[in-house]
Amino acid sequence: MRHVVAVDVGGTETKAALVAGTRDGVSAVRQLRRGTPRLPDGTATAEAVVDLVVELVGLLGEDSPLPVDGIGVVVPGVVDEAVGVGVFSANLGWRDYPFGEVLTRRLGLPVAFGHDVRAGGLAEHRIGAARGLTDAVIMPIGTGIAAALVLGGQLQSGGGYSGEIGHVDVGHGDPCGCGQHGCVEVRASSAAIARRYTARSGRAVRGAVEVAERVRAGEADAVAVWQEAVEALAKGILLVATLLGPEAVVLGGGLAMAGSLLTDPLRDRLDGLIIFQRRPELRLAALGDEAGCLGAALLAIDTLEGP
Amino acid sequence: MRHVVAVDVGGTETKAALVAGTRDGVSAVRQLRRGTPRLPDGTATAEAVVDLVVELVGLLGEDSPLPVDGIGVVVPGVVDEAVGVGVFSANLGWRDYPFGEVLTRRLGLPVAFGHDVRAGGLAEHRIGAARGLTDAVIMPIGTGIAAALVLGGQLQSGGGYSGEIGHVDVGHGDPCGCGQHGCVEVRASSAAIARRYTARSGRAVRGAVEVAERVRAGEADAVAVWQEAVEALAKGILLVATLLGPEAVVLGGGLAMAGSLLTDPLRDRLDGLIIFQRRPELRLAALGDEAGCLGAALLAIDTLEGP
Numbered sequence: 001m002r003h004v005v006a007v008d009v010g011g012t013e014t015k016a017a018l019v020a021g022t023r024d025g026v027s028a029v030r031q032l033r034r035g036t037p038r039l040p041d042g043t044a045t046a047e048a049v050v051d052l053v054v055e056l057v058g059l060l061g062e063d064s065p066l067p068v069d070g071i072g073v074v075v076p077g078v079v080d081e082a083v084g085v086g087v088f089s090a091n092l093g094w095r096d097y098p099f100g101e102v103l104t105r106r107l108g109l110p111v112a113f114g115h116d117v118r119a120g121g122l123a124e125h126r127i128g129a130a131r132g133l134t135d136a137v138i139m140p141i142g143t144g145i146a147a148a149l150v151l152g153g154q155l156q157s158g159g160g161y162s163g164e165i166g167h168v169d170v171g172h173g174d175p176c177g178c179g180q181h182g183c184v185e186v187r188a189s190s191a192a193i194a195r196r197y198t199a200r201s202g203r204a205v206r207g208a209v210e211v212a213e214r215v216r217a218g219e220a221d222a223v224a225v226w227q228e229a230v231e232a233l234a235k236g237i238l239l240v241a242t243l244l245g246p247e248a249v250v251l252g253g254g255l256a257m258a259g260s261l262l263t264d265p266l267r268d269r270l271d272g273l274i275i276f277q278r279r280p281e282l283r284l285a286a287l288g289d290e291a292g293c294l295g296a297a298l299l300a301i302d303t304l305e306g307p
Numbered sequence: 308m309r310h311v312v313a314v315d316v317g318g319t320e321t322k323a324a325l326v327a328g329t330r331d332g333v334s335a336v337r338q339l340r341r342g343t344p345r346l347p348d349g350t351a352t353a354e355a356v357v358d359l360v361v362e363l364v365g366l367l368g369e370d371s372p373l374p375v376d377g378i379g380v381v382v383p384g385v386v387d388e389a390v391g392v393g394v395f396s397a398n399l400g401w402r403d404y405p406f407g408e409v410l411t412r413r414l415g416l417p418v419a420f421g422h423d424v425r426a427g428g429l430a431e432h433r434i435g436a437a438r439g440l441t442d443a444v445i446m447p448i449g450t451g452i453a454a455a456l457v458l459g460g461q462l463q464s465g466g467g468y469s470g471e472i473g474h475v476d477v478g479h480g481d482p483c484g485c486g487q488h489g490c491v492e493v494r495a496s497s498a499a500i501a502r503r504y505t506a507r508s509g510r511a512v513r514g515a516v517e518v519a520e521r522v523r524a525g526e527a528d529a530v531a532v533w534q535e536a537v538e539a540l541a542k543g544i545l546l547v548a549t550l551l552g553p554e555a556v557v558l559g560g561g562l563a564m565a566g567s568l569l570t571d572p573l574r575d576r577l578d579g580l581i582i583f584q585r586r587p588e589l590r591l592a593a594l595g596d597e598a599g600c601l602g603a604a605l606l607a608i609d610t611l612e613g614p
Contacts, residue, residue, distance in 0.1 A: 078583070088583070135465050149551075151456075151463045158442050158458070158552025161585035168549050169542070171478050171489075179582045182478075235476070242475050243550060244456075245465025275486045276385070276395070278468040 002069045003029075004300040005057045008116055008292035009049055009075040011091040011143060012036055015290070016056040018064055019297035023305060025127055026297045028290065030063050032056055042093030046086065049075070050099070054106050070110040072119075072300030073103060074292055079115035080160040087160055090177075112299035117163060119295025120287070121148020122155050124250055126298055128286035135246040138285070139165060140253035141233075145185040151244065170235035172228070187232040190254045197225045212258040227265070234269035241277040252285030259284060309376045310336075311607040312364045315423055315599035316356055316382045317343055318398040318450060322597070323363040325371055326604035330612060332434055333604045335597065337370050339363055349400030353393065356382070357406070361413050377417040379426075379607030380410060381599055386422035387467040394467055397484075419606035424470060426602025427594070428455020429462050431557055433605055435593035442553040445592070446472060447560030448540075452492040458551065477542035479535070494539035497561045504532045519565040534572070541576035548584040559592030566591060 007016045014036045017028040034056065037048035053073055061068045077089030084100015100113040121130070121138035130136040130150060138148040145166030149156045156162055166185035167178050176183035186192055190208035197211045198204055201221035205211055214222035237249050255262060263282050270279070287294055314323045321343045324335040341363065344355035360380055368375045384396030391407015407420040428437070428445035437443040437457060446454040452473030456463045463469055473492035474485050483490035493499055497515035504518045505511055508528035512518055521529035544556050562569060570589050577586070594601055 090583075135463075135469075147550075149458075151458055151465070151469075152461050154459050154461070156442075156458045156551075159554065159585060161548075161552025162442075162458075162550065164549045164584065167583070168546055169478065171476065239475055239546060240550070241468075242471045243454075243469065243547070244463075245468025247466065276397075276474070277471065278466060 002301050002304055003064050003066050004070050004072055004297050004304075005060045005068055006072045006293045006297035006300060007053050007056055007074070008119070008296055009053070009073065010036055010116065010292075011076055014049075014052060014056070015293045016060060017293050017297065018060040018068075019294070021297065021301065023126070023298065023301055026294055026301070028293070030060060032059060036092070038092065042089070042095060043097060045092050046094040046097040046099070049092070050102055050106060053103060057107060068109065070112065070300040070304045071103065071107055072112045072114070072296035072298070073099065074114045074116045074119040074296045074299070075099065076116045078160050081114050081118075081157055084113045110300070110303055112296070112303040114296065114299045115157070115160065116292045117146045118148045118155055118157060119299055120252065120291035121150060121295070122298055123287055123291045123295035124148075124252065124285055125150045125155065127294070128291065129250045129283045130248060133247050135244065136248045136250060137240050137244065137246045137280070138250040138252060140285070140291070141189060141251060141255035142253035143189060143191045145189050147240070149244065165236050165240060168236055168239055170232050170239075172232060184232045184236040188229040188236070193225055193229050193255070196228070197222055200225060208255055209257065212261055215261060230262070230265045230269055234266055234273055237266070237270060237280065238273045238277070241274065241280050245278045246280050247278075248281040248283050250283045250285050252287075252291060254289075256284050309608050309611055310371050310373050311377045311379055311604050311611075312367045312375055313379045313600045313604035313607060314360050314363055314381070315426070315603055316360070316380065317423065317599075318383055319343055321356075321359060321363070322600045323367060324600050324604065325367040325375075326601070328604065328608065330433070330605065330608055333601055333608070335600070337367060339366060343399070345399065349396070349402060350404060352399050353401040353404040353406070356399070357409055357413060360410060364414060375416065377419065377607040377611045378410065378414055379419045379421070379603035379605070380406065381421045381423045381426040381603045381606070382406065383423045385467050388421050388425075388464055391420045417607070417610055419603070419610040421603065421606045422464070422467065423599045424453045425455045425462055425464060426606055427559065427598035428457060428602070429605055430594055430598045430602035431559065431592055432457045432462065434601070435598065436557045436590045437555060440554050442551065443555045443557060444547050444551065444553045444587070445557040445559060447592070447598070448496060448558060448562035449560035450496060450498045452496050454547070456551065472543050472547060475543055475546055477539050477546075479539060491539045491543040495536040495543070500532055500536050500562070503535070504529055507532060515562055516564065519568055522568060537569070537572045537576055541573055541580055544573070544577060544587065545580045545584070548581065548587050552585045553587050554585075555588040555590050557590045557592050559594075559598060561596075563591050
């Protein structure tokens with residue numbers, strides 16, 4: 001049994017937990033949440049994130065019944081786990097910041113540094129909805145959309161670049177902030193669903209959750225936006241099925257809270273699109289918004305246990 | 308050093324070789340080529356293919372300086388290597404034929420059964436143009452287009468379904484024989500390039516090689532068809548870069564014989580499309596049309612050597 005502190009640095013919120021467990025099972029003993037610092041300069045933001053991690057590790061370490069053995073930290077964007085570098089974050093602005101090295105120096109403990117989505121995928125594969133699968137794609141849908149690829153039983157990283165399913169072109173033609181057109185996340189992220197509903201109806205909403213409520217109530221504008229999101233997701237999943245042939249696609253993130261309102265039409269549309277491809281089973285994520293933090297804890301335990 | 312017979316069953320031609328080597332290097336001692344049998348019934352075709360393999364193993368075995376240790380056989384279509392089954396071949400018509408079991412019974416030797424494109428990718432990764440890479444996509448372009456995915460240093464199979472890059476939708480809208488629209492191979496396979504050139508110009512050609520010659524000569528119809536092929540390939544490779552982040556894409560098959568006539572414009576177009584993705588290096592395959600056969604030999608040697 002190991003005791004580790006895990007930190008999941010999000011675009012807006014940072015989650016931290018004191019976690020006890022082994023490679024095969026972890027549970028959070030205590031949790032903390034804080035706003036993620038954002039400064040005008042990316043390097044300054046990265047440094048403020050490091051300060052926050054050090055503070056959170058200190059607070060959670062004080063509560064630990066046993067000494068903390070190690071730390072797991074995951075961040076968004078392009079992450080090169082092999083060298084511990086945050087290569088690029090569009091939201092938080094840093095480029096090539098050596099998180100692994102800096103955190104190890106500041107904390108004086110073994111640090112595992114990784115990518116938020118891949119860490120969440122690791123957790124879903126090891127202890128969640130993708131458990132036991134050889135080939136699975138774990139796809140959290142939130143402000144953006146990305147995926148963790150488990151292929152041949154191993155989490156793949158593509159040097160930090162893999163899994164950008166939010167930015168494949170599914171042909172709808174709308175421009176994306178990334179500079180391309182037709183990206184899945186322009187129509188299907190939680191943020192996009194809320195934004196597109198308001199643009200279409202003139203009515204403000206708190207987020208995609210409220211659009212989902214209006215879909216359930218049969219409101220035409222909400223239904224139209226929802227159907228376009230399902231269409232984009234189905235085409236993105238079709239690409240994944242064609243290229244990778246996974247046994248299952250696990251839907252996570254905030255949008256997965258919609259449950260069957262999301263999976264039922266998505267299954268129907270996918271049935272209409274799939275021809276020769278392996279039909280991936282659609283599953284809902286098991287670990288909710290804790291997946292990234294539990295994955296960071298698993299990364300820390302893996303580092304401590306060695307190969 | 309092992310002696311194995313390797314057979315690569317193609318849609319039109321079957322290549323066989325007596326191969327000497329180890330896991331890290333193989334060379335063909337003697338080779339034979341035969342037309343692949345095609346009967347009206349898929350199961351009958353599979354049985355005729357088995358008869359041909361048995362005959363070729365006998366002929367090449369007679370010439371072997373030492374006893375043949377094992378056999379490697381690869382076939383096209385959807386192949387489940389884990390259970391030795393040819394799940395489906397559009398060209399050759401079989402469904403769920405147990406090649407592994409039947410060949411083992413008929414030959415009385417250890418048999419490794421696999422997929423032609425993945426075996427070719429294995430060979431390019433182990434001894435060819437993708438050697439030493441962790442993440443690479445090996446993409447033979449011939450009558451059709453498919454890809455072998457090496458991710459995390461391992462060849463991935465997706466239960467036999469992975470790598471169908473010829474059938475991702477890149478938005479050109481033309482119908483494909485597979486039942487979908489916009490597929491890469493409708494514009495970029497060797498067969499498609501020849502067919503589309505003839506449809507556009509009214510002039511018959513022997514194949515894509517002749518279209519390439521006409522591109523070099525500056526003939527407008529050939530240039531237009533070639534550019535559309537490059538566009539479809541570039542968009543397919545962009546999808547691969549976005550989802551998988553490979554270090555390199557290795558172009559093989561007949562079309563790769565065009566060399567820089569293919570790679571130069573493809574690199575230019577890819578430079579125009581890539582934004583945040585890892586820019587994959589474009590390489591030409593090293594093993595030509597022997598890749599599948601050498602890969603089958605490597606599969607046989609791997610089976611003999613054990614894990």
